[in-house]
Amino acid sequence: MDDVSGLLRPADQSALIDALTARGYTVLAPVRQGDALTVAPVTALDQVARGWTADQTAGTYRLRRRDDARRFATTPAALPWKRVLHPPEAHLWTARDTGNGFEMISKPEPPPKQALLGLLPCDLAAIARQDKVFDNGTFADPVYTGRRENALLIAATCAQAGDTCFCAAMETGPDVRSPCDIALTELDDDAGWLVEARSGKGAEILSGLPLAPVPDTAFTQRDAIAEATAAAQIRTLPADTPGLLHRHLDHPHWQAVADRCLSCGNCTNQCPTCFCSNTEDVTSLDGTIAERRRVWDSCFSLDFTYATGRPLRQSTESRYRQWITHKLSTWHDQFGESGCIGCGRCITWCPVGIDITEEAAALAALEDAAEAAHA
C-alpha cells in the first residue's frame, strides 16, 4: 500500500489540502508574513506562498520573487517547524492545595492533529533527530510524542539552495531521505506535484486524490532537481569535526568568537534540533494554586547553568563552545549522529552573522598551522 504514487496536476492540488482538512488535520505550510516566509495554518492552497524564495547569507535574509511558480523552493523557512512539535511554551500541570497535600486539577488537552505541508528535507531530518531526543525508549516526553504521533509529514524535494545551506554536506538532503508520510516534488514548468507515499497514512490519503499517472521523466527530474540543489551549496564542515572540537576545548579561538557573539540565543532558538527548556513554577496570589510550565531555554543564557548559587558558564566563550561542541561533537556520543542537519538557520539568523561552518573551519586551520609549526 505504501507504494502509491502519482501526479497531482495544479488544478487538483487543492484536493490534498481538502483531504487533510477532512481528516481533521490543521494544515501548516510556508506562508509569506511581512518580510519573511514563515510557517502558519492554511485552509486553502492560495494561502501557501507561491513563487517566493529568500536570499540567505550570514546575518541577512531577504525575500525574493522567483521566476517560477514553485511553492516549496523557499529555502529554510524564517522560523523552524520545531515549534509545531516542541512548542515554545507548554503547560505541564496545575495543582490545588487541599489543606493536607495537593491534588492535580489540570486536564491535559489532547494533542493537536497537524499536517506539516512543505517540510524541506533538512527540517524533516531535524524531526528525526528530535524523535530520538524526546523518546529514547526509556523516557518519552508526552508533550512532544503526543504531537508527533498525531502529525502527518509531507516533505518536498528541495529545489533551492540558500547561501547558508549545507544539507548535502550533512547528508540530510536535498532529496527527501528521512522518514515521512508523503514525499512531494514540484516538477518543472508547473507540470504538477509528483507525490509518493512513504507510509500507510500517506498512502491512504494519496489513494483518495485525483492522481494522474506518473510521467516517464518524473523520477529522473526529481533526482536532477535534488542534484542541482546539492551542487549549488557552498558550505561544508571540516573532516572529523567531532574530533576537532573535542581536541580544542581550551583553544584561544573561543575568545575571538565571544568578542563577536551577542549571547542572544537566536541560533539556538532558530535551530530545528535544539531542544533545551526550562521549567517554571508559578503560584496564585492566595497560594492555593500552583502551575508548572515548560519554556524554551538556551545554553547561551547565563541562568541556564545556574547551580549551587551561581551560573557555571559565566563567559560567552564557554557558552558558545558548549553550543557548537554539543551540536557538532558530543551529539555524536549521545545519539550516534550530528546534531546539525545543515539548514544554516544559525548562520542566517545570527544578527552579527557568526557562521558555525566558518568557526569550525577556523579551528581546523589553526590546528593545521600549529601542527605545521611543530613539524
Next chain:
Amino acid sequence: MATSTRKRPKLAVWKFSSCDGCQLQLLDLEDHLLDIADAVDIAYFLEATRATARGPYDLSLVEGSITNRHDAERIQKVRRQSKVLVSIGACANSGGIQALKNFADHKDFIRAVYARPDYIDTLATSTGIADHVPVDFELRGCPVDRHQLLEVVSAFLAGRKPNIPRTAVCTECKRRGIACVTVASGTPCLGPVTQAGCGALCPGCGRGCYGCFGPKETPNMANLMAEFASLGRSETGIRDGLRLFNANAAPFREESLRHDD
C-alpha cells in the same frame, strides 16, 4: 475565605522622581485587584488611596529615581521600614530618562526650564535606588510589565524566586514566532542587548527594540553597535539610541560615551 484569618503582609508603594506609569501598571491589573487586596494589606499606596498605615512594611515597591537631597534621605527611611524592597521601572533601576542630565550640566537645564532657577534644589545626577540602598530585586521596564509585576508579588507571597528571565528580548521574539527585524529587513534593534519582559512589543510591530527593559545579562554592546554602524546608523544616532529610558544603566552609559564626540 482561607485568607481572612491569616495576617496579611503589608505592602507599600513609594514614588520618587517618575511619571507614575509603573504604579499605574499595578492599578491596571484590574482582573487581579481584588485578589491582591485580599492577599496583602495595602498599607501605603498614595496613587490608590489617601489612607496610610505605619511601617514596618513586608514588601515595598519603589518607583522613581533619586534626583534631590530630600529623596536621597527619604529612600534611607523607606529601606529601614521595608523587609523586602523591589525597585520597579527604569527610573528606579537606572535613573530613568531624567538621567540624561547626568551627561550634561544640570544647571543649564534648570536655567533653561525654570523662571526662578534659585527655587530649584536638585542633585547633579539622577540615579537608581540601588545606588543609595540595598535592593532585593529589580523589576525592569518603562513601564514595568503588569504581568511581571503580579509575578513578583505572587513570588514574594509564596517565598519563591520570581520567574523573570534576564535573557535577551530575542528569546521572546522567537517564542512569539517573529522573524528577526535586523536579519530580515536590516532594522537596527537593541533586542540582543536588552532584557526580555515586554513580550517583544516593538519587533512584533516591525520596529527595532528601544531598550526599555535595560541591559540583559552579559550584553555585548560593542559588537551590536558595530553592527548598527554597518547598517548605516550614525555615531550620534548610536549614542542617542542608547540614551533613552535606561541612559544611566552602566552598559548603555559606557557604550554611549564611546560614541560621544
